[in-house]
Amino acid sequence: MKIWLLALAALPLAAQQTTPAAQETPAAPVASTPETTITGSVDLGYRFNSVGGSLDAFRSVVDTGSGVRLLGLDLTIESATRKWFDRIDVRGSGWGGDPYTTAHVDAARHDWYHFNFDYRDVAYFNFLPSFADPTIGNGVFLDQQSFDSHRRMMDFDLELLPGHWIVPYLAYSRDSGWGRGVTDFVNGINSYPVEDRPRDSTNNYRGGVRLEMKKFHVTLEQGGTTFKDDQQVFTSNQNFGNNTAPLLGEQLDVTNLAQAYGVRGNSIYSKALLTANPTPWLDLFGEFLYSRPDTNVNYSQYNVGQFVDLTALLFYTSELDLLSGVAKEPHTTANLGFEMRPVRRLRVIESWMTDRLHTASSAALTQQILTPAMTTLLNSFTSLLVMNYNREQVDVLFDLTSRITLRGGYRYEWGNGLTDGALLSGSPTETGRLKRQVGLGGVSYRALQKLSFSVDFEGSGGDRGYFRTSLQDYQKARIQARYQLRQSLVFSAAFSVLSNQNTNPAVNYSFLSRDNSATVTWTPNNSKRVTLTGEYTRATLRSDLDYIVPQDFTTGKSFYRDNVHEASTLVNLLIPGFGANGPKLSVGGSLLRSSGSRPTDFYQPTARFSAPPYKHMTWYGEWRYYGFAEPFYLYEGFRAQLATIGVRFTR
Amino acid sequence: MRADNRISRSWPPRFASAPPPPPGTRPFRAGHPRALVIAAAMYLVTTAAPAQTPPADSKPATYAGSEACQVCHEDIYKAFQKNPHEVVEKDKRRGFETRACESCHGPGSKHVESTSAADIRNPAKLPVAEADHGCLSCHLNQPTHVGRIQSGHARNQVSCVTCHAMHKTDEELVPRRRAAINAECAGCHTAEWASFQRPYKHKLPEGAMSCVDCHNPHGSVFPHSIRTASANEPACINCHGDKSGPFVFDHAPVKLEGCTTCHEPHGSANPRMLTRAEVRFVCLECHANTPVTAAASRTLGGVPPSFHNLLSPQFQNCTVCHVKVHGSNVSQELLR
Numbered sequence: 005m006k007i008w009l010l011a012l013a014a015l016p017l018a019a020q021q022t023t024p025a026a027q028e029t030p031a032a033p034v035a036s037t038p039e040t041t042i043t044g045s046v047d048l049g050y051r052f053n054s055v056g057g058s059l060d061a062f063r064s065v066v067d068t069g070s071g072v073r074l075l076g077l078d079l080t081i082e083s084a085t086r087k088w089f090d091r092i093d094v095r096g097s098g099w100g101g102d103p104y105t106t107a108h109v110d111a112a113r114h115d116w117y118h119f120n121f122d123y124r125d126v127a128y129f130n131f132l133p134s135f136a137d138p139t140i141g142n143g144v145f146l147d148q149q150s151f152d153s154h155r156r157m158m159d160f161d162l163e164l165l166p167g168h169w170i171v172p173y174l175a176y177s178r179d180s181g182w183g184r185g186v187t188d189f190v191n192g193i194n195s196y197p198v199e200d201r202p203r204d205s206t207n208n209y210r211g212g213v214r215l216e217m218k219k220f221h222v223t224l225e226q227g228g229t230t231f232k233d234d235q236q237v238f239t240s241n242q243n244f245g246n247n248t249a250p251l252l253g254e255q256l257d258v259t260n261l262a263q264a265y266g267v268r269g270n271s272i273y274s275k276a277l278l279t280a281n282p283t284p285w286l287d288l289f290g291e292f293l294y295s296r297p298d299t300n301v302n303y304s305q306y307n308v309g310q311f312v313d314l315t316a317l318l319f320y321t322s323e324l325d326l327l328s329g330v331a332k333e334p335h336t337t338a339n340l341g342f343e344m345r346p347v348r349r350l351r352v353i354e355s356w357m358t359d360r361l362h363t364a365s366s367a368a369l370t371q372q373i374l375t376p377a378m379t380t381l382l383n384s385f386t387s388l389l390v391m392n393y394n395r396e397q398v399d400v401l402f403d404l405t406s407r408i409t410l411r412g413g414y415r416y417e418w419g420n421g422l423t424d425g426a427l428l429s430g431s432p433t434e435t436g437r438l439k440r441q442v443g444l445g446g447v448s449y450r451a452l453q454k455l456s457f458s459v460d461f462e463g464s465g466g467d468r469g470y471f472r473t474s475l476q477d478y479q480k481a482r483i484q485a486r487y488q489l490r491q492s493l494v495f496s497a498a499f500s501v502l503s504n505q506n507t508n509p510a511v512n513y514s515f516l517s518r519d520n521s522a523t524v525t526w527t528p529n530n531s532k533r534v535t536l537t538g539e540y541t542r543a544t545l546r547s548d549l550d551y552i553v554p555q556d557f558t559t560g561k562s563f564y565r566d567n568v569h570e571a572s573t574l575v576n577l578l579i580p581g582f583g584a585n586g587p588k589l590s591v592g593g594s595l596l597r598s599s600g601s602r603p604t605d606f607y608q609p610t611a612r613f614s615a616p617p618y619k620h621m622t623w624y625g626e627w628r629y630y631g632f633a634e635p636f637y638l639y640e641g642f643r644a645q646l647a648t649i650g651v652r653f654t655r
Numbered sequence: 656m657r658a659d660n661r662i663s664r665s666w667p668p669r670f671a672s673a674p675p676p677p678p679g680t681r682p683f684r685a686g687h688p689r690a691l692v693i694a695a696a697m698y699l700v701t702t703a704a705p706a707q708t709p710p711a712d713s714k715p716a717t718y719a720g721s722e723a724c725q726v727c728h729e730d731i732y733k734a735f736q737k738n739p740h741e742v743v744e745k746d747k748r749r750g751f752e753t754r755a756c757e758s759c760h761g762p763g764s765k766h767v768e769s770t771s772a773a774d775i776r777n778p779a780k781l782p783v784a785e786a787d788h789g790c791l792s793c794h795l796n797q798p799t800h801v802g803r804i805q806s807g808h809a810r811n812q813v814s815c816v817t818c819h820a821m822h823k824t825d826e827e828l829v830p831r832r833r834a835a836i837n838a839e840c841a842g843c844h845t846a847e848w849a850s851f852q853r854p855y856k857h858k859l860p861e862g863a864m865s866c867v868d869c870h871n872p873h874g875s876v877f878p879h880s881i882r883t884a885s886a887n888e889p890a891c892i893n894c895h896g897d898k899s900g901p902f903v904f905d906h907a908p909v910k911l912e913g914c915t916t917c918h919e920p921h922g923s924a925n926p927r928m929l930t931r932a933e934v935r936f937v938c939l940e941c942h943a944n945t946p947v948t949a950a951a952s953r954t955l956g957g958v959p960p961s962f963h964n965l966l967s968p969q970f971q972n973c974t975v976c977h978v979k980v981h982g983s984n985v986s987q988e989l990l991r
Contacts, residue, residue, distance in 0.1 A: 064926075065854045078832075095832065097862055104863035110831065114742060126863055126894075135926040136934065136975050138968040149974050157894055167742070179896045190976045190990040195969070206896030208885060214798060221796035229885055233897055246969045263991065267984055269901075273886035277801045289801050291876060293887035299901050301984040305991070327985050333901035337887035339876045343804040351784065355805040357876060359887070361910060365903040367985075385987065389905045399810060406782045409812050423907045423955055424987065436911075436955040448812040450783070458811050470911050472954050473940050484843060498845050511943075511954075519846035541849035547931075551943035555964050562940055564931050566924070570849040594852040596924075602932035604924040606854050632854060 042655060044079035044094075048072070049624075049650025057632075057642030060131040060147075066630050067103040067129050068646060074099035075650060089113050103127035118166045122159040128183070129153075134637040138246045145639065146186065148197040148246075153183025171214040180205035187237055189261055192312045194245040196258045204233040204267075212275070220280035229297070231269035238262050242309075251312055254319055258309035266304075271297035285345045293337040301329040301367065313373075322374040329367030329385075336360045349403040353413075356396050363389040388433075393419035399444065407451055413444035415462075421470050436470040457485035472511045473549070478504040492528045497521065512550040519543045533578050541570040545600075565600035587615040593629075607631040614652075622652040716762040716774070723767050724756040731822050732756075739825055749793060759789050759821065778821075783812040790815040799873045806874025813843075818872065833865035840866040847921050856922030868893070869920070889913055891920075902982030906989060907955055908941070909981055935965065938973045 053070040055062045077096040083089050093110040107123040129152050133140050136149040159177040187200040210227030239261045247256065273295035280288040305325040312319050341355030365387045372380040399413035417440040425431040441464060448458040459481070466476030482500040489495065498521050506513035521541040528534060545566040553560045574592030578584070593609035607629065614624035626648040633641040721744060725732040735741055735755070744755040751758040759778060766775035778786040794800065803809055818839055820827040830836045837859055841848035844866075851859050858864055866872075869890045870880045877883065882890035885899075891914050892899040898909070908916040917937050918928045931937045941956040963970035974980050976990055983989045 093831070104858050104861050106833075106863060124863060126858065130927070132926045136972045138970075138972060138975055141968055149972075149978070155894055177893070179894055181897060187978050188975050190978065195976045202897075204897040206892075206899070216796050219796070221798065223798045223801075227885065231896060231899070246975065265984065271885060275886050277798050279796050279798075279800055281795060287795065287804060289804065291801050293876070293883065295886040295888070297885075297899070297901055299903070299984065301903060303985050329903040329984055331901040331903045331905075331984070335887055337876060339802070341805050353804050353810070359876075363901045363905055363910070365901065365905075367903045369985075385903070387904050387987065389907055389910060391911050393911075397805070401784075401810070403782055403784070409783070411810060421907060421911045421955060423905070426956075434955050446811070448783075450812065460811065468954075470955055471908060471916070471941050472943065472956075473916075474912065474954070486843075496843070496845065498843075500846065521845040521849060523845050539845060539849065541846050543846065543849070547940075549940050549943070551939045553965065554944055554962055555966065557944075562931075562936050562943075564936060568853075568924070570852050572849070572852060596852055596854075598924050602924050604854065606852070606924075608852070 040084050041082045042079060043082075045076065045652055045654040046079075047074070047076035047650055047652045049075045049648045051646060051648045053644065053646055055642060055644040058640050059642070061632065061640040062630070062642040062644050063129040064132050065632060065642075066644060067127060069101055069103075071101050073102055073648075073650075075102075075648070076652075086113065103129075112166075115165065115167055118161075118163040120159075120161050122157070124155075124157045126155050126157075127153075128155055128181075132640060134634070134640055146197060148186055148188050148195075151183055151185030151200070151202065153181055153185065153202060155179070155181045169216055171216060172212070173214070174211045175209075177208045178205065179208075188246075189237060189239070189258060189263065189307070191258070191307065192256070192314060193251070194247040194256045196239070196243045196245040196261075198237055198239040198243065198258070198261055201236040201238075202233075203235060204231070206231045210273075219282060220278065223275070223277040225275040225277075227273045227275070229269070229271040229273070231267070231271075231297075231299075233265055233267035233269075235265040235267075236263065254310060254312070256310050256312060258307055258311075260308035261306070263305045263307075264303070266302040267299060269297060269299040271295050287343045288340075289342070290340040291338065294335070296332070296334045298333075299329075299331040299365075301327065301331075303327040303329075318373075318378075320373045320375060320378070324372045324374055325369065327367055327369045329365060331363060331365035331387075333361055333363040335362075351401040353399040353401070354397070357394070359391070359393040361389075361391050363387075387424050388422065389424075390422040391419065392421075393417070393438065397444075407449060409448045411444070411446040411448070411460075415442040415444060416440070417442070437468045438470055438474075439467040440464050440469070440475065441467070454488045455486070457483065459483050466506075469506070472506060472508075472513060473515070474506075475504055476506045476513075478502065492526060492530075494525045496523045510550070512548070514548045515546070517543070517545040531576075532584065533580075535576045536573070538573040539571065541568070543568040543570070563601070566598060566602075567600045568596065568598040570594065570596045585616055585619075587613065589613050603635050605631065605633045620654050622654070623650075624652065625649045716765040718754050718757050719763045719767045720753050721756045722753075724763065727770070728756075734822050734824070737824050738822065738828055740821065740828070758793075778814075778816060783814040786814050786816065790819075802871070802874030802876055802880075804874070806872075806880055808872060808880075809874065817843075833859075833862050836865040836867055840872070850919070850921035850923075853922035853924050855924070855926055855928050857920065857928075898981045900982050902979075903984045904987045904989065905982045906980060911955075934972050934974050935970075938977075 050072050051068065051070055053068065075097065077094065079094045081092040081094070083091070089111050090113050091111070094108070096107040098105040103126065105125040107121075109119075109121040111120070112118040131147045131150040131152070133145045133147050136147055137145065138148070139146065157177070157179050159175070161173065161175045163171060163173040165171055182203045185200040185202065186197050188195040189198045207230045208227065209229075210225055212223060212225030215222045239258065242257055242259045244255065244257045273293070276292045278288070278290045282288065303326070306323070308322045310319065310321060311323065337357070337359045339355065339357045341353065344352045344354075346352065367385045369383045369385065370380060371383065372378070395415065395417045397413060397415040399411060402410045404410055417438060419438040421436040421438070423434055425434050442462050443464070444462045446458065446460040448456070450456040460483075461479070461481045463479040464475065464477065466478060469476050480500075480502045482498070484496070484498045486494065486496040498519070500519045502515070502517045504513070504515040519541065520543075521539065523537070523539045526534075526536040543566070545564065547562070547564040549562045551560050551562055552558070572592065572594035574590060577589045579587040579589060590612040591610075593607070595608070596604065596606040598604045610626065610628040612624060612626040614622050616622040628646045630642070630644040630646075632643075721732070740755065743751045743758050745752060746758075749758070757763050761776035763775055778789050791800070819829060826832065826835060830839050837848070850856065859866070869882060871882045872880060874880055875882055876887070877889060884890050884893045888899060900909075914920065917930055919925075919930055920928065923929060925932050929937055931940070965971060969975070977988065979986065979989045979991065983991065985991045
């Protein structure tokens with residue numbers, strides 16, 4: 005409106021220009037129409053790929069290919085009129101065949117709405133014979149649990165009236181996966197690697213309202229999910245499986261298989277969140293979360309070949325299985341807490357949490373051996389899984405000085421888990437109990453912004469855990485420090501340790517992990533010419549645990565060792581003599597060397613050169629190398645060189 | 656009445672550098688005398704400790720308006736125009752209209768007169784709890800902060816301004832680009848970021864994910880500030896919905912202790928981000944055939960039997976047969 009008024013006001017001035025006298029007068033100011041501005045950048049490039057060694061391992065680890073790519077898109081649209089939106093941000097990367105394709109749109113109009121959309125398509129390839137290949141000794145390189153699949157995630161979020169007292173919102177998200185792979189069909193004493201077509205999707209709808217008042221806030225949300233899994237497993241080729249030894253003179257095989265999973269699920273869930281500060285010295289929070297997912301299953305299996313039922317010592321050639329099942333899992337989680345500041349230097353934080361789920365399921369399985377014709381067997385199953393977890397924690401924080409804060413606390417965790425007993429254990433159920441009393445402590449020191457460090461410790465005498473490897477008698481500590489020597493030079497370091505013991509003589513578990521890392525960042529002259537970041541991490545892990553070797557019932561020891569050195573660096577250099585917008589060179593990369601149970605070397609050096617021939621355009625070239633080697637699995641090593649040339653347009 | 660007034664001035668003690676609260680907000684104060692007996696005891700202790708020297712002039716400062724700040728702090732003022740907090744300049748709801756600078760720094764009339772840094776509240780130099788209170792006077796009653804006070808960041812005195820740059824651009828205030836988010840987190844969590852240099856990891860360095868896809872830096876009901884999905888499931892199922900269940904036959908650790916029982920979510924040198932080099936060791940650590948009953952050890956999954964010959968390659972990878980290791984809808988032994 006103001007623009008039109010200005011334009012109207014300028015009309016008489018414009019009319020005066022027709023007179024000769026007016027030609028001598030200075031030109032009248034013309035009302036400029038505000039324009040919507042678009043700023044940002046677009047990266048287009050071509051990548052060349054050269055891989056030596058195992059292409060499957062390369063695809064399992066890196067998986068980038070050759071070709072033209074939209075490597076990056078980052079645009080901001082700012083509206084001049086602000087009629088429909090104030091600003092829209094659009095971002096994207098990896099379009100054109102990269103394994104990680106992303107898109108993001110963020111749009112907002114102040115006081116009216118905030119909308120965002122996120123999209124990701126991640127190619128998920130995994131073919132590593134070292135993972136699951138029982139036939140590798142026979143020279144067959146086949147990961148029997150491999151896949152070449154995609155996972156696609158989409159999220160839409162719309163928030164109305166942001167910044168107001170009452171804020172309604174709606175959201176939808178979808179997660180889906182599909183592809184192909186190899187899995188095993190298990191029958192009797194044999195397993196057969198066969199083709200797999202996984203396909204699943206989950207839709208999640210939710211909506212709610214936030215009430216943001218001066219003294220409290222409440223969020224109420226109601227949502228629901230639908231799920232489906234239509235995995236299909238099949239083969240039409242003769243397959244002798246992993247156990248090729250004849251049984252009583254019979255060679256087991258499968259010649260035809262069709263397994264179809266028809267799984268449908270849905271869930272209704274509710275969420276209530278609360279924060280409040282009823283008095284200036286007390287903050288409260290609480291949440292109540294409830295979900296009730298259900299699953300309905302219709303499974304069919306038809307297999308033809310030579311099979312054996314060991315319980316009846318019966319050989320048969322075709323079978324049809326049908327299963328119908330249902331599972332329900334009401335799940336309740338609640339959390340309450342407060343922060344109280346009884347005096348200036350003291351804060352008391354108390355929180356309580358409970359998490360309870362109860363899965364009950366049943367299924368009816370019809371098994372019919374078709375050839376030779378046998379009586380149909382009908383089996384029914386029930387199963388349950390119960391978890392009741394509770395946690396109570398109190399922390400006391402005391403500001404010893406304005407720079408030093410001491411922390412102390414206590415956490416008590418208790419609960420129980422109930423599940424089906426192992427098949428031959430003689431008990432229908434197994435119960436695990438959790439009881440853990442944990443002492444907490446720490447100190448934070450913050451000397452302005454130059455130096456800060458914090459120390460955290462927690463330890464537990466441990467009593468019971470759900471599993472043999474659960475945290476029992478454990479100590480955990482972490483120290484972090486940061487020192488800014490100069491405005492442009494910052495050092496930081498972190499150290500963490502976790503020690504866990506389960507001294508039960510039947511378990512004899514000992515676990516110790518340490519992580520030490522140091523980082524330096526150097527940005528002289530406000531990063532105008534040179535920047536350098538360097539990082540080194542040393543991580544060690546030791547785990548010893550007893551188990552009984554099933555074939556001779558002797559005690560074996562499961563050892564795991566990991567001793568990792570990781571380093572990464574990046575140096576950015578503005579080539580001298582070309583000004584602030586001149587050519588730039590970046591050199592760096594990372595290396596990993598680990599020894600222990602699975603020694604691995606992984607090198608990723610990289611270099612990038614960019615030069616702007618014009619103000620809004622930059623040419624660049626990038627080289628990246630991947631070197632991957634595992635001494636125990638030499639057949640999975642690879643060396644890959646990726647070269648990318650591209651152009652970036654900026655505005 | 657007089658007695659009440661006297662108490663309200665001397666109790667609870669205010670931070671020396673904290674200004675009077677702006678209209679419509681509540682001051683950050685310690686407890687009320689009627690709250691707890693322990694509060695009185697602690698008050699005696701803490702008032703004995705050296706306190707910050709109050710300003711010589713006891714006359715309270717008043718609001719000077721953002722334009723007064725602009726005169727000296729032109730660069731910050733300009734940068735602030737691109738900051739989402741610029742809307743505070745028009746915020747009648749909380750009484751900050753034309754006082755955006757002072758909404759965080761407190762009334763600045765004394766500072767305008769003296770230009771002394773001692774006469775203005777500088778959140779960067781305050782104890783973390785006090786500095787954060789400035790932010791929380793507006794942001795506390797929002798869903799983001801439901802779990803804040805029990806989060807690791809709050810306990811470790813990680814201030815809001817550690818991650819959020821108040822005076823700068825939108826992106827620096829709240830990083831939204833994945834690379835920027837990851838860089839922000841990696842600044843402190845160096846060892847975790849180093850794990851992403853391992854061969855098998857979630858694709859953070861590639862820009863397909865960011866730390867906040869899985870963690871809520873403001874806190875969560877779950878340990879390690881793991882985000883929730885579908886009300887009370889861990890955020891893992893946002894992308895791995897097929898592992899969520901419920902299954903007709905669940906695998907207990909997935910529900911009881913979560914994905915990290917078997918996987919290293921940040922990265923591993925082991926395929927599938929497993930915690931051990933080979934699958935059988937992951938499984939055998941629980942399914943160890945130990946000859947104690949479950950009741951004696953009070954743990955799940957350790958009881959016999961297992962009759963597999965581990966010397967045979969066929970049984971050296973459990974998932975070759977137990978293909979539905981996350982849970983099965985057909986087989987109790989997770990075979991199909």
